[in-house]
Amino acid sequence: MTPLIELRNLTKTYGRGDAAFQALRGINLTIAQGEFVAIMGHSGSGKSTLMNTLGCLDTPTTGNYLYQGIAVEQLDADQRSLLRRHALGFIFQGFNLLARTSALENVELPLLYRGLTKRQRHQKATGALASVGLPDKLRNTPAELSGGQQQRVAIARAIVSDPSTLFADEPTGNLDTATTVEIMKLLTRLNAENGITIIMVTHEDDVAAYAKRIVRITDGLIASDKMNEN
Amino acid sequence: MFTMIFNALLIALREIRRNLTRAFLTVLGVIIGVAAVITMVTLGQATTKAVENQISSLGSNLIMLFPGAGFGPRSASAGVPNFSETDAIAIIDQIPGIDSVAPVKSSSLSTIYLQNARKTPVTGSTVDYFKIGKWSIDDGRLFTNAEYRSGAAVCIIGTTVRDELFTNKENPIGQKIRLGKASCEIIGVLASKGQMGMSNQDNTIIVPLTTLQRRLVGHTSSRDINMINISAMDGADSDSLIAEITSLMRQRRNLQSNQENNFTVMDTRQIAETLSSTTRMMTMLLAAVAGVSLLVGGIGIMNIMLVSVTERTREIGIRMAIGARAREVLLQFLVEAVTLSCAGGLVGILLAVAFCFGLGSLINVPVAFNVQINLIAFLFSAAVGILFGYAPARRAARLDPIEALRHE
Incomplete structure (x- = not known):
């Protein structure tokens, strides 16, 4: 079976000449459908670059990136947009919801670009909000929601289009301990019950502990890659 | 898409x-x-x-003659001599197809009735002026030929003048108003003609030409006619009449063949344009x-x-x-x-x-x-x-x- 994600000798260099900085220096990584991977590393280790590349927001300088067998490094910006639209979901540390826009409309946003009818949008968005435990907050704007609730809306927005992979960039970075546990349990459940592959960047060990596999990055290279024993 | x-x-x-x-x-x-x-x-x-x-309501057979080259935004009338009453007589005597002419002298005069005073454009002309300009009377009467000849102290006022002088709504007919240097009896009120472009046609007083010359404005000269209104007979060709009036006036104003017209002849269509x-x-x-x-x-x-x-x-x-x-x-x-x-x-x-x-x-x-x-x-x-x-x-x-x- 084709793995979901396959990186072959991936490098990424920023800048040119003397100012060039190699953020990724030859990454080989294979992720199968249904995995829950935590990518860890210090700041500047290259984990964000790896995340952006995996999320098809950025392109590698050299090497290959196969997503479900598609050579991502050969896609142009529009094709990568379409890949993100149909197969990927994102959640961010800062939630990144649209201000002054209701939770429902925020969740409907990806569906607008997929050209669904109003009825379909409403149905799917309501379902997604219910599955993250916010069935009664459809009309609330981000300012009226707590941090944990905002991240739940963001998760609903990420899963509403049924992506095969969910990318989470420090998803609990702005949350307190109790809320962190809630959000991580939600992600674990989505991974276990819906079979969504989750790739999460974090620098906290107790957050990474929820993942099934932990990949550590140091200086643009994979330092360790092991299954989580817990 | x-x-x-x-x-x-x-x-x-x-x-x-x-x-x-x-x-x-x-x-x-x-x-x-x-x-x-x-x-x-x-x-x-x-x-x-x-x-x-407004202009086409004046009728298609009205021709106007005024001093100065051109009319409207590009007119040049400074220093150009006016017409005399004999010019008007010459036009009707010498050119066939003319129905009537009315020499017009205009002057802005102070107008006083009791405590109300204003400046009013006053027109002096002959009886034919009313016919050519399609003026009709609302109340009272027009002046007669006899009054024209004698220079009687009578006047006919427009509705705007009536409204502003007779603020107490009394009947103006028979009242005397001071016009410039003399006092005049109001014998009629004109029917309203409304606005024409930017000017209010009802803001006017019409008196016999002789009255304006002898009584209301101090001195008179024989060349004091600002405009001559001419009406053509029905069926007359307006263009050929304009040509004839032009050549007559050139001759009467002693213009050499290399000099340009120092007067303008226009029919209603041209004025409208x-x-x-x-x-x-x-x-x-x-x-x-x-x-x-x-x-x-x-x-x-x-x-x-x-x-x-x-x-x-x-x-x-x-x-x-x-x-x-x-x-x-x-x-x-x-x-x-x-x-x-x-x-x-x-x-x-x-x-x-x-x-x-x-x-x-x-x-x-x-x-x-x-x-x-x-x-x-x-x-x-x-x-x-x-x-x-x-x-x-x-x-x-x-x-x-x-x-x-x-x-x-």
């Missing part, structure tokens, strides 16, 4: 609804610009039409000024849209991350700008309709809804949206999603 535009419209409308105050301030310039352009053109055309109607070319010129000028304000309104849209792209950088990043293509971001911002400017155009049209009918009734000009100019102004406002919305939209579409997401 259609779904893409429809989606962009949907997204743009959500964006506009999210910030209605900003949207309103953004398009205020376009609203004012469109309203100004439509109001100027509509009122200008209405005025032109009104002038043309000259007057409407004046109002048309004014209309064009005002519409051009209003057009500049529409352009400034467009720059306002571009300004706000550019600020809004910077302000919404992170939002653009989010949209790109969840799969919006560059062209969809471009379309969203472009559609937003066009939607705003079109909405501004529509509001401007509504405002213009209110302005036109309000101002039209104020200056007494019947206003007609002009589909053409409304359409042009609306399309122009849409074009302004595309023109000035494109640069900000392109800037938004060119953002790098990673940078945009990091933007604070």
Whole structure:
């Protein structure tokens, strides 16, 4: 079976000449459908670059990136947009919801670009909000929601289009301990019950502990890659 | 493609609804610009039409003769001699096809009745003046030939003069008013003729020419006629009459063949054309000024849209991350700008309709809804949206999603 994600000798260099900085220096990584991977590393280790590349927001300088067998490094910006639209979901540390826009409309946003009818949008968005435990907050704007609730809306927005992979960039970075546990349990459940592959960047060990596999990055290279024993 | 535009419209409308105050301030310039352009053109055309109607109501066989070359905006009348009464007599005696002539002398005189005083344009002429100018009487009577010959102290006033002097609503017939140097008895009130272009035809007093010359204005010279009104017989060819009057007057004014006419002969059609070319010129000028304000309104849209792209950088990043293509971001911002400017155009049209009918009734000009100019102004406002919305939209579409997401 084709793995979901396959990186072959991936490098990424920023800048040119003397100012060039190699953020990724030859990454080989294979992720199968249904995995829950935590990518860890210090700041500047290259984990964000790896995340952006995996999320098809950025392109590698050299090497290959196969997503479900598609050579991502050969896609142009529009094709990568379409890949993100149909197969990927994102959640961010800062939630990144649209201000002054209701939770429902925020969740409907990806569906607008997929050209669904109003009825379909409403149905799917309501379902997604219910599955993250916010069935009664459809009309609330981000300012009226707590941090944990905002991240739940963001998760609903990420899963509403049924992506095969969910990318989470420090998803609990702005949350307190109790809320962190809630959000991580939600992600674990989505991974276990819906079979969504989750790739999460974090620098906290107790957050990474929820993942099934932990990949550590140091200086643009994979330092360790092991299954989580817990 | 259609779904893409429809989606962009949907997204743009959500964006506009999210910030209605900003949207309103953004398009205020376009609203004012469109309203100004439509109001100027509509009122200008209405005025032109009104002038043309007024003049053609004078009848097609009226010919006017006045000193100076040209008439209207390019006239040159300084230092040119007036006519004499014998000129008028010569015209009717020597040119066949002329029905009647009326020499006219005008003067602005102080007019006093009891405590009410004003300046009024006073016309001195013969009895034929009423017939040629299609004046009719509302109350009282016209002056007679006998009164003309004797220079009787009688006058006929227009309705505006009546309303301003006789504020207590008493009957003016038989009352005496002071006109310049003498006192005159009011024997009639003219029927209202209304506005002609910018001048109020009811603001007038008509007296026998002899009365104006001998009693009201101090000294007289034989050359004191400002204008000669001529009416052609029915069926006479106006162009050939104009040619004959021209050659007669050249001869009587001793003009050599290398000298240009120092007088003008015009029939009603030519007068109408000259007057409407004046109002048309004014209309064009005002519409051009209003057009500049529409352009400034467009720059306002571009300004706000550019600020809004910077302000919404992170939002653009989010949209790109969840799969919006560059062209969809471009379309969203472009559609937003066009939607705003079109909405501004529509509001401007509504405002213009209110302005036109309000101002039209104020200056007494019947206003007609002009589909053409409304359409042009609306399309122009849409074009302004595309023109000035494109640069900000392109800037938004060119953002790098990673940078945009990091933007604070």
